[in-house]
Amino acid sequence: MLTILLATIIGLLVGAFLAWLWQRWTLRARLEATLRALRLRHPTATPLQRPLLGEDPLESLLAQLDEALQGLEHTLEQARARQTQLAALFDHLSDGVVLVDPEGSVVGLNRAARSLLAGSRDGAIGRPYPEVLRDYELNELVSQALREQSPPPGRFVELGRPRRTVQAQASVLHGADRPLVTLVLRDITELRRTETIRRDFVANVSHDLRTPLAALQALVDTLLDGALADREVAEDFLRRIATEVEHLTRLVNQLLELTKAESGQLQLTRVSTDLAELARSTLRRFEPRAAAKAITLDLHAPPDLPLVSCDPDRIGQVLSNLLDNALKFTPEGGRITVELSRQENELAVRVRDTGPGIPIEELDRIFERFFKGDRARTSAGSGLGLAIVKHLVQLHGGRVWAESPPGGGAVVGFTLPLQPS
Ligand SMILES: Nc1ncnc2c1ncn2[C@@H]1O[C@H](COP(=O)(O)OP(=O)(O)OP(=O)(O)O)[C@@H](O)[C@H]1O
Ligand SMILES: [Mg+2]
Numbered sequence: 001m002l003t004i005l006l007a008t009i010i011g012l013l014v015g016a017f018l019a020w021l022w023q024r025w026t027l028r029a030r031l032e033a034t035l036r037a038l039r040l041r042h043p044t045a046t047p048l049q050r051p052l053l054g055e056d057p058l059e060s061l062l063a064q065l066d067e068a069l070q071g072l073e074h075t076l077e078q079a080r081a082r083q084t085q086l087a088a089l090f091d092h093l094s095d096g097v098v099l100v101d102p103e104g105s106v107v108g109l110n111r112a113a114r115s116l117l118a119g120s121r122d123g124a125i126g127r128p129y130p131e132v133l134r135d136y137e138l139n140e141l142v143s144q145a146l147r148e149q150s151p152p153p154g155r156f157v158e159l160g161r162p163r164r165t166v167q168a169q170a171s172v173l174h175g176a177d178r179p180l181v182t183l184v185l186r187d188i189t190e191l192r193r194t195e196t197i198r199r200d201f202v203a204n205v206s207h208d209l210r211t212p213l214a215a216l217q218a219l220v221d222t223l224l225d226g227a228l229a230d231r232e233v234a235e236d237f238l239r240r241i242a243t244e245v246e247h248l249t250r251l252v253n254q255l256l257e258l259t260k261a262e263s264g265q266l267q268l269t270r271v272s273t274d275l276a277e278l279a280r281s282t283l284r285r286f287e288p289r290a291a292a293k294a295i296t297l298d299l300h301a302p303p304d305l306p307l308v309s310c311d312p313d314r315i316g317q318v319l320s321n322l323l324d325n326a327l328k329f330t331p332e333g334g335r336i337t338v339e340l341s342r343q344e345n346e347l348a349v350r351v352r353d354t355g356p357g358i359p360i361e362e363l364d365r366i367f368e369r370f371f372k373g374d375r376a377r378t379s380a381g382s383g384l385g386l387a388i389v390k391h392l393v394q395l396h397g398g399r400v401w402a403e404s405p406p407g408g409g410a411v412v413g414f415t416l417p418l419q420p421s
Pocket of ligand 1: 383
């Protein structure tokens with residue numbers, strides 16, 4: 001009886017031990033398979049290691065599995081960080097980019113594209129591209145790229161309000177799991193504008209040089225044709241030649257000045273300057289011209305004006321150009337006042353005259369190169385004076401403006417920043 005009981009207990013124990021062994025063996029086999037699969041997916045990871053002598057193989061496998069999982073988590077984190085970086089880069093690209101999948105749905109749209117394609121602000125992702133682009137030519141570009149799976153020639157399109165000139169280029173991106181059409185939108189409005197300005201500039205310079213040169217040619221020809229013999233006529237012609245040469249010299253000097261200011265070659269020599277004193281001395285130089293037209297010159301400056309850090313030669317030139325205009329446009333018996341005042345962190349200078357004033361529609365344009373108002377067409381000058389003023393003031397960190405006050409006349413002003421106290 002005892003033997004049977006003992007045999008049963010031993011049998012049960014052996015059975016339990018075998019079951020435990022079997023369980024461990026299957027678990028180990030499954031763990032090994034999982035690890036092998038993980039290693040296969042990550043070939044760069046270290047290969048599976050045999051347990052060391054005396055080490056529990058299951059423990060060793062579990063430790064390796066834990067290590068592999070940690071490695072996987074690290075790789076995932078890196079991938080996530082990279083994805084965030086790429087998304088930020090995509091969103092902050094200066095060019096607009098729209099991604100379209102083979103079914104024609106928009107799958108990506110960055111910030112620049114959203115601002116160029118006004119109206120497609122919300123919910124653009126997942127919508128058919130014609131609903132997002134809403135432009136015939138852009139739709140054509142994308143549909144051609146989708147159809148032919150090759151980049152069609154780029155186009156220039158006008159988008160939005162205010163109108164922007166956009167260079168649009170569609171291409172097919174083959175790297176992803178399925179080909180995507182990429183539409184790149186480059187805003188070239190500014191580029192076009194500067195091109196136009198440059199073209200106009202060359203045309204204006206040529207015109208302004210040609211006019212006095214033609215006059216000089218005519219005067220010299222007439223002198224050579226016999227006018228030289230008549231002393232009185234010859235003297236008159238020579239005086240006119242001198243005027244034309246003076247005009248040409250002034251024009252060339254102004255152009256050089258403007259080019260220097262615009263190209264950043266001009267170096268300011270800043271010193272602490274008493275603007276009231278500078279205005280007084282500049283006004284003094286204009287006294288003979290003012291007297292010839294019976295024009296009164298005035299200076300209004302509060303006594304406690306702070307000094308300004310500026311280049312006195314350049315600001316003197318700004319004042320001269322403004323006074324030159326005021327004197328040119330103010331009729332006899334008028335008045336020109338230079339007003340200085342402090343406005344928060346800047347000092348404002350206004351040149352006020354009692355002339356015909358500046359038409360409202362020309363107020364912004366008078367600072368453009370070669371701009372001459374309708375009334376000034378026949379006056380001497382090439383329309384460069386205020387363009388130079390604007391550049392010199394901006395170089396100092398200030399701004400310029402013009403007003404047409406209700407009482408008549410013109411006010412052209414500028415500010416200079418005061419040094420932080
Ligand atoms: N004080 C003013 N009163 C009326 N119109 C003015 C006055 N100042 C400027 N303007 C207008 O602005 C235009 C541009 O002025 P700007 O000084 O740039 O050129 P300009 O005096 O015609 O020529 P430049 O200064 O090159 O000799 C003038 O032609 C004129 O139409
Ligand atoms: Mg002028």
